Amino acid sequence: MTIVAIHRDPMAMSPISVRRHSQPMTLSEMAADMQLTADFARRGQICINGHAVPHGVWPMVRPKPRGAVPIEVTFHAPAMGGGGDGKNVFATIAAIALTVATGFIAANGIGFLGIAGGTTAATLAAAGVSALGSMLISALIPPPSLQQRDGNTRALGTASATGNVLEPNGAVPRVVGTRKIYPPLASEPFVYFDGEDEVVEAVFILAGPHKLEGLRVDGARIEDLSGVVHETREGWPGDARLSLIRRQSRTEQIGGELRGHVVSGDNGSLLESSSGDLADALPMPRTAATREAPDEQQLQIAFTAGLHLDGGDEKIRVPFRLRLRRFGEETWRNLPELHFQGASVRGVRSTIRFRWVDDASSPSDATATDGWVEARIASPAQAGGSAWQADPYFDAAAGGADYLSTSTNSVTDVKGVVLSRYEAQIMLSRGEFPPGIYEFEITRGYAFRNAQYSAGAYTLNGSVRDFWGYQGDASSPSIAQTRDRLADTVQLVRSVSIWEEHPLPTDDFAAIAVIARNQELDDVSVLASGYVQDWDGTAWSDWVTTSNPAPHLRDIIGGMLSAKAVHPDLVDNAALVAWRDACAVEGYTCNAILEDLTVADAARIVGAAGYGQLGMSEKWGVVRDYDRSGETPVQVFTPREASGFSWSRAFADLPDGFRVTFVDRDRDYAQRQLMVYRDGRPGGLVEQVTYEGLVTEAEVRERVAYDFANARRRGTSYSLTASAEAVACRRGSLVGVQHDMLTRQAGQGRVLDWELNEDGEVVALTLDDSVPVLSEPFMDEVPNLAAVLDLSVLGARTGLVLRRTDGTMSTHEVASSTGKATRLELLEPTGEAGIDADILAVVGRKASELRRMIVFSIEPRDELTFDLTLVDEAPEIWAA
Numbered sequence: 001m002t003i004v005a006i007h008r009d010p011m012a013m014s015p016i017s018v019r020r021h022s023q024p025m026t027l028s029e030m031a032a033d034m035q036l037t038a039d040f041a042r043r044g045q046i047c048i049n050g051h052a053v054p055h056g057v058w059p060m061v062r063p064k065p066r067g068a069v070p071i072e073v074t075f076h077a078p079a080m081g082g083g084g085d086g087k088n089v090f091a092t093i094a095a096i097a098l099t100v101a102t103g104f105i106a107a108n109g110i111g112f113l114g115i116a117g118g119t120t121a122a123t124l125a126a127a128g129v130s131a132l133g134s135m136l137i138s139a140l141i142p143p144p145s146l147q148q149r150d151g152n153t154r155a156l157g158t159a160s161a162t163g164n165v166l167e168p169n170g171a172v173p174r175v176v177g178t179r180k181i182y183p184p185l186a187s188e189p190f191v192y193f194d195g196e197d198e199v200v201e202a203v204f205i206l207a208g209p210h211k212l213e214g215l216r217v218d219g220a221r222i223e224d225l226s227g228v229v230h231e232t233r234e235g236w237p238g239d240a241r242l243s244l245i246r247r248q249s250r251t252e253q254i255g256g257e258l259r260g261h262v263v264s265g266d267n268g269s270l271l272e273s274s275s276g277d278l279a280d281a282l283p284m285p286r287t288a289a290t291r292e293a294p295d296e297q298q299l300q301i302a303f304t305a306g307l308h309l310d311g312g313d314e315k316i317r318v319p320f321r322l323r324l325r326r327f328g329e330e331t332w333r334n335l336p337e338l339h340f341q342g343a344s345v346r347g348v349r350s351t352i353r354f355r356w357v358d359d360a361s362s363p364s365d366a367t368a369t370d371g372w373v374e375a376r377i378a379s380p381a382q383a384g385g386s387a388w389q390a391d392p393y394f395d396a397a398a399g400g401a402d403y404l405s406t407s408t409n410s411v412t413d414v415k416g417v418v419l420s421r422y423e424a425q426i427m428l429s430r431g432e433f434p435p436g437i438y439e440f441e442i443t444r445g446y447a448f449r450n451a452q453y454s455a456g457a458y459t460l461n462g463s464v465r466d467f468w469g470y471q472g473d474a475s476s477p478s479i480a481q482t483r484d485r486l487a488d489t490v491q492l493v494r495s496v497s498i499w500e501e502h503p504l505p506t507d508d509f510a511a512i513a514v515i516a517r518n519q520e521l522d523d524v525s526v527l528a529s530g531y532v533q534d535w536d537g538t539a540w541s542d543w544v545t546t547s548n549p550a551p552h553l554r555d556i557i558g559g560m561l562s563a564k565a566v567h568p569d570l571v572d573n574a575a576l577v578a579w580r581d582a583c584a585v586e587g588y589t590c591n592a593i594l595e596d597l598t599v600a601d602a603a604r605i606v607g608a609a610g611y612g613q614l615g616m617s618e619k620w621g622v623v624r625d626y627d628r629s630g631e632t633p634v635q636v637f638t639p640r641e642a643s644g645f646s647w648s649r650a651f652a653d654l655p656d657g658f659r660v661t662f663v664d665r666d667r668d669y670a671q672r673q674l675m676v677y678r679d680g681r682p683g684g685l686v687e688q689v690t691y692e693g694l695v696t697e698a699e700v701r702e703r704v705a706y707d708f709a710n711a712r713r714r715g716t717s718y719s720l721t722a723s724a725e726a727v728a729c730r731r732g733s734l735v736g737v738q739h740d741m742l743t744r745q746a747g748q749g750r751v752l753d754w755e756l757n758e759d760g761e762v763v764a765l766t767l768d769d770s771v772p773v774l775s776e777p778f779m780d781e782v783p784n785l786a787a788v789l790d791l792s793v794l795g796a797r798t799g800l801v802l803r804r805t806d807g808t809m810s811t812h813e814v815a816s817s818t819g820k821a822t823r824l825e826l827l828e829p830t831g832e833a834g835i836d837a838d839i840l841a842v843v844g845r846k847a848s849e850l851r852r853m854i855v856f857s858i859e860p861r862d863e864l865t866f867d868l869t870l871v872d873e874a875p876e877i878w879a880a
Helices: 027-033 084-102 120-126 131-138 549-558 573-586 599-609 697-713 724-728
Strands: 003-007 017-021 045-048 051-053 061-063 071-076 113-115 174-176 178-181 190-194 197-207 210-217 228-233 248-257 286-289 296-303 316-326 337-342 348-357 371-376 417-419 423-429 438-444 490-499 509-517 524-535 540-545 592-594 612-616 620-624 635-637 642-649 657-664 670-677 686-690 716-722 734-737 746-756 762-773 798-803 809-814 819-830 840-845 851-860 866-872
Touching: 017 027, 027 045, 027 061, 027 071, 174 178, 174 197, 174 524, 178 592, 190 248, 190 296, 190 348, 190 490, 197 524, 210 228, 210 509, 248 286, 286 490, 296 438, 316 348, 337 348, 371 417, 371 423, 438 490, 509 524, 524 549, 524 573, 540 549, 549 573, 549 599, 549 612, 549 620, 573 620, 592 599, 599 612, 635 724, 657 697, 670 697, 724 866, 762 798, 762 840
Parallel strands: 003 071, 348 423, 635 734, 657 686
Antiparallel strands: 003 017, 045 051, 045 071, 061 113, 174 592, 178 524, 190 197, 197 509, 210 524, 228 509, 248 490, 286 438, 296 348, 296 490, 316 337, 316 438, 337 371, 417 423, 524 540, 612 620, 642 716, 657 670, 716 866, 734 851, 746 762, 746 840, 762 819, 798 809, 798 840, 809 819, 851 866
8 A cells, every 4th residue: 555645736727746655754755755835844734634734743754554544645735714624724733733742542453654652643643632632622620741841950970879960940849749759969969089988968959848758768768878967958948058068069970091001911011002103102191171160179080900019018109290271271280290109909099189279378298108198399300301390389499398298298398289098189279270160181100119219319219210201212112110910000080070159059948968978879769748838717827738739729829939929919719718628528639749840830730630720810719620510600691691602512532541650659659550441441542641640549540530521521612702791700610501502492581570479579570572481281181192293392391590680590480381471470489689670581491491501711802792612511520
């Protein structure tokens, strides 16, 4: 089966252009093959079997012939004008785009389009709207689902603390209700060497105040881990700042070897270059750069196999030369030459620290006989070579020794250096080295035996040696110390920029600070409950943790975390409190993690969990969906008050079930998939949906039942244009509608007069127009059924709805005889309160005088008129 592509220029008399494709092509490729007009990619339209495909997915849709199903791809000029067809095409496009973004349908036998993701193609092929998509477009209370979003976080590499590090201006998550969460890192973790240990400092945060419980690392209680200390803050304004961690850092993982001399495998002192260039056999420098103006820079190194000669205890030295330059400058400045000494078969860790200080006048000091044992500002030249000199900044020029060690502490000319077993510190004056971005270069020399070395003369076995060069001529270059049986491999592990700044710019975060020694902080989790102000009977003032959606919805629009909080006077507290109480009675809860969401998306997740939605009119409140069976409509619309009444019916092809992804509280908040079938019976058509905020199987099943019932019972939408009386309604209001398009017996009028009995009660009313009245006998009261023209009216009675002056509605049975009438007698008298001239009277068959509907939307128009869209009340949705 081939794919047929069809196009004809709408303004030309040329024949139809037809292409037959046996190999799969994307819609974009087909369009290019058709040689269409220049603006087609921007304004044209492509349809598959008559159904429009959105422009954005043309490069991704690749129809594939499969089986005997024909595929026609047609290319159309853009639809012009504003007729009904244009609206239908727009709705189709919107629905397809929404389906691509939010869900997929897996169906047997509907797979003849080949698209990445597979089952989405079935939806595109039929140009159908998924059940989830339909609900997102047209449901009164859309499901608690979100479109997929690309993360905006930076994943760490192989650090000792892993997680998501917030980017600048990144979104900080907020917990609604209670959830297990893996909080993001406020800044990169700081990993450093402390003696023989590796330590990590990390700060994790949440937005706003949270109750923090059950802190765990890789599933283990943090209190049970040795070498781990932590500190928490709930995040209240005015809280004392974290004291455990007061600095932040940025790490570049390097993990590369500081390569020394390359020697022959047969002769451990003879240099050998595979390229033939002797320079390739010499030590290779490595460069690392700081971030902007750090207070300290660390180069962390490790002797991965230890430092020893044939496993013995003879001390071995490795010299290092370093230099730096400010970013953008050409000239390097030499730092003191450093010597590291040891005799260890275990791995050795160490750090070179560069600290920017205001005063670098404190004396240099060397305290170790192992580790960093020597720093030099001058080294004499090997025969035929050149002498080496550090930058004059490090030379006190007092006539003392040109090196620092434990034996020269009091007489050395080396300044700004402190040596210890595990650290070499070099002090950089901010006046001499202005803060900024710097490049550091480090090069190792070849290792040698300490016993053969003289620091004062800078000699090895009595001769000055260039530990970064070689001796002899180029035909037989060698080093003085053989590398045979020598373990001296050095790795530059990390380059770390450090700022002495608190990791949190404000105290308005719930924070967890952790310092772990020789521990990897993977999967740090906490059971967090967001604090929110709850209703205390008079105001939203009590700070509590609660899963009731109402306080959290109010917090989203008017809480302290809102970027532009709604003024309290503009919040509909009555509606929110009523919803709060209803959620408490019905057991509706929301337990969600809100991160990087718009206010609308966050409100939708929280609202939908309580079968509500953020409502905006003259005040910000909530639109609820609930069983209104016992309520009276707030307004009535008839042809007297409304015009342009129309209705449309969507015949949705509902899936047989939902495959729901949700976070299950009973499984320690692990993600779970649950199959829920529409009628309790498995079927072949299944749609994927993710529910946010629902954390129990019971909540999920209840929501799926609601969504399916909503799709079945509210598939019809009604439209009308109403007068200023529509201001009595809001989205979600219960209204009554009567129109002859809905029922055969429909009548309306305005009250002209009324009659009272001796008790002052109303017994009859006169209207300004005649209305149909039915008062037919019951079937058992008819002697000859064959004489009855319409059996459907047997037993029919007429009901009358009065909209009284106070806005309330009252319903009464009419006692008048069958026919057209302006005077209506009431079967039972009613009180006169609220009855006055010109009040609305609506007549219809008893118990169905009005079609009860819910306002879906209200749009203002000119001259104080409003366009209303309505859906059926559908009390069956709430039937057990």
